[in-house]
Amino acid sequence: MTTTQTSTMQTTTAAPAGAARPLARRRAAAMDTLRGVLSIADWRRRSVRTGMGFVHVLLLLVLVVIGLGPILLLGKFAITPTQDILRAPLEVFPNGIAWDNLHKAWFDVQISRYFLNTVLIAAGAWASQIFVAATGGYVLSVLRPRYAKALQWMVLATLFVPGVVLLVPLYLTILNPPILGTSLLNTFWAVWLPAGASAFNVVLMARFFDNLPREIFEAARVDGAGPFRLFWSVVLPMSKPILGVVSVFAVIASWKDFLWPLLVLTKPDLQPLSVRLPSLQATTDLGVLMAALAISTLIPILFFLVFQRMFLRGAGLGGAIKG
């Protein structure tokens, strides 16, 4: 099963890189911008145009209501007084706007601190994942020592182990890490280090490196580049796309992470938003809680809107998986 998976990923990751130019030429030649199921002839028919137009408007409406709706509601609740939220949630500010909620959320509930924790945790997790995946992929794909095959199998094997199995023993490992002697509990390392053990990232990187032209490596070696030089000056610069993909995944995964930080970061000061917010639920005024939730959502959304392209390209896996 693994060979099938890796082989399809191998051949098709190559496709976008190598095939992009001929494909674009072909498309330009057909004067057909991104044709899909419908051809130019299809679009010329009135029934298709109105039909699809209608469907698209409907789709847009549905997306706005469903995708945007709850988020807009959250924004509204963030500045609504609690009693209004409870009694008339869908009415538009019957008793005025409570800007106070935002103030209280930022200062009293100290969203700023938990937000900072979230960012720090994401940054460290990202660094950890990039570091392990890049060096690991490099070894497996470029350097290929004798033990590469074995390493590869052991890494792939972990793909099939559900995270749940690791939960308890990893917790105990954090309590009592080998060599270190002191517990890593309530330190960010407890989240950063295990994040690096992502087989998915290593496989992605290794496959990408596999598709880099070998001639460039040979040329560099002939020029006297050692493995470090090769890595830093040749391989990495050529890997920007895949680094982008891995980064997007890493940041998103870290932001979403709930159970693991819940277990290892029991000190409120260190907790990221995902862990802190539920525990504040009972002791925080509903309006202020909504404001806190809204603030916590704002940054990821802004981040997403600014870096749309990278997100969506990474999320689509670059079209890497096909039939």
Place this chain on the structure above:
Amino acid sequence: MRSLTKPTTAVLAASAVAIGLLSACSGASPEAPETSPDDTTSTTDEATSDTPQDVTLRVVSLLPGSDQAAFDAFDERVTQFEALYPHIDVEAEEYEWKATTFAAQLAGGTLPDVYEIPFTDAKTLIENGQLADVDAQFHDLPYSGDFNEALLEAGKGPDGHVYAIPAKSIYGVALHYNRALFDAAGLDPDDPPTTWAEVRSAAKQIKDATGVAGYAQMAADNTGGWQLTSATYTRGGRTQVAEADGTYTATLTNPGTKAALEFLKALRWEDDSLYADATLNWGTVNEKFAAGQIGMYTSGSDVYTALAESFGVTPDSSGLKVADYGLTAIPNEGTDSGVLVGGTLAAVNIRADDAVKDAAIKWIDFFYLQPHLDEGPAVENAQVRFDNGQPVGTPVLPIFSREQYETSLGWIEQFINVPLENMTGYTDVMFDQPVVGEPSASTQEIYALLDVPVQAVMTDQNADIDALLEQAQTQAQSLLDEG
């Protein structure tokens, strides 16, 4: 090269597994030091030195998210303590005892040096060797003989040593109500219900007149079982019987429990006066009550302190105001009925060395106990709380004796800012009510089991109460048998 990779693979794989096995074996050995409760040669009897060494003491402060003013009051007390004992540096942490997170904290060793546990957990923790033996330091206290023996018993180990000290919130379960809602519904706030039938009709009246749920019941995180047990006691039932031979028998199918569940069922499905949220726990039911969404509910008699410190009950809050809070005795019906009592003990972390244990006892003495015993500290404590707008004078059951308690109230009379006049329903009878301790075996686990019937009754109109109780009974009995 093929022939070389095969053994390499095998070797690598084997060594990885071997390393895994080795580390698992070594890591599986006990984390905690080897002291056990029966170790009478422990080092606690070493004489404390005359020049105290500097010690950092980690203690628990308040619930997460409590008011800043509450934290300020706490910090002032810490400063006073550190002035008294300059060699002790106190570090405070927010803390909430929740059945689901306590285990992780315990295992993770992240509990502070002094922390709070409910009565129900003490015996098991002592048996597991997770509490420090503080017997020697305890007996150094001049008033060690004045404790209410029944309370002290909860914190003693099988060797008779003291491991945890009764510290605060000794409560009897009582009925809390919203006076403003009573008014709005045409009920007399000074004449709260005294029987369960009256509670039911009052709840219905509140719901019909104001649309607000008249009654609420905790149902999750073991609190459902806790309150169900309390409701059972008030109807003359018991959930557990201690046999002569030291074993325990679960008695969950008794008429009291059944009546309690039928009460909930009627309120929920016939009267529609029950707050329809089966995820309520101790914290969220307080939150809803403080937001003015609940007419009545049962919880520990001292909950007012938390309501004011952490859940936003102030003289002018938009939800429940201070003046709207009412407290009365929980209805007791039938023979053998009683009020469930419990409380909080202060325990010392097993990893504490002697210096820390000394400091810990001094903190427990200063923060939890002195205000009950000496006028000076009582006034100091009350003053700090009063100045920071924190509740002073919430009725609690006495840790020492009734006389001592009443004397201490007299010292701080000028600072009392809780609406005692609205609590007479409870305070008039609090010392006369028959009290029943929480069940002693597998308490929290059986509470967890009992959450299920409570949630089922609240969410399923056709819940079969007998079947639910039978199921809980079987599971509880097997727990008791193996425990």
Place this chain on the structure above:
Amino acid sequence: MTTDQGLVPTRRRRRTPVDWIREGGLSTLLFALPLIVIFGVFSWLPIGRALIMSFQETNLVVTSWVGLDNFRSVLADPNLPTALRNTGYFALLALLFGYPIPLVGAVLMSEVRRMKGVYSVLAYLPVVVPPVVAVLLWKFLYDPRPEGVFNQILGWVGLGPMPWLQSATWAMPSLVIEATWAAAGGTVIIYLAALLGVPPELYDAAEVDGASIWRKVWHVTLPQLRGVLLITFILQIIGTAQVFLEPYLFTGGGPANATLTILLLIYRYAFGQSLGADYGEATALSLLLAIFLAVMSLVYFRLTRAWSSS
């Protein structure tokens, strides 16, 4: 002489450590070290440890070997059938809602000629919202009172207030709806990217053969998407089998264990009892789940290999 491909050595003498270093073995090892250390300590070792712990009974203070006892008591736990049923129910509902809808959406979106980006952004927006925020928000939206947001909306179309999370029947579907809302966008984007990779010549060829729009979708689009469809299917099953966040935050497994999933049960074994946590049973159940998923994946890949183009 290149070192990365094994090649026939010109001299048959034994390699010494000096040779190894000279061939770059040391620097290679250095590059491999992060992988080995991180995976070793945080992945391989814990897996080994899980195997060990499933045969032990421990609460970190006292540890003893109990053989298959943990497995026996896990299998005998009356909560296990409930958890299995609930998890299966969640996976099934999630599949019904979350598998075809994103596909339909993606196909429609791939035909959009203007403002393509807007569609993608809107679809992906819920994915970007932190799951904890989403759950806490939706918990409020699911308020069972008539004033609850969703109940009010239902009221506009004449439907009565629903108990949502307060009913054993509706709690799980409520969870699935929110989980689908939060995750569908990601699937849409994956499908969309795959759709872009369908070679247009295939459509051209189909049109030459006189295929209608619907036939083109059925005979060209879907088969081209087969790979991604198969993979997202199994990934979704594996993911939903391990659902934890939604039941934990929405209902804590209630009401009356109606949303108790396997992962929540594992969590309860390990961290849910205030005293005497049972790590042995937790790891035993985790291993059983892992074995089940592994077997299922193997069977799945065997079956799909028969109809996969590669």
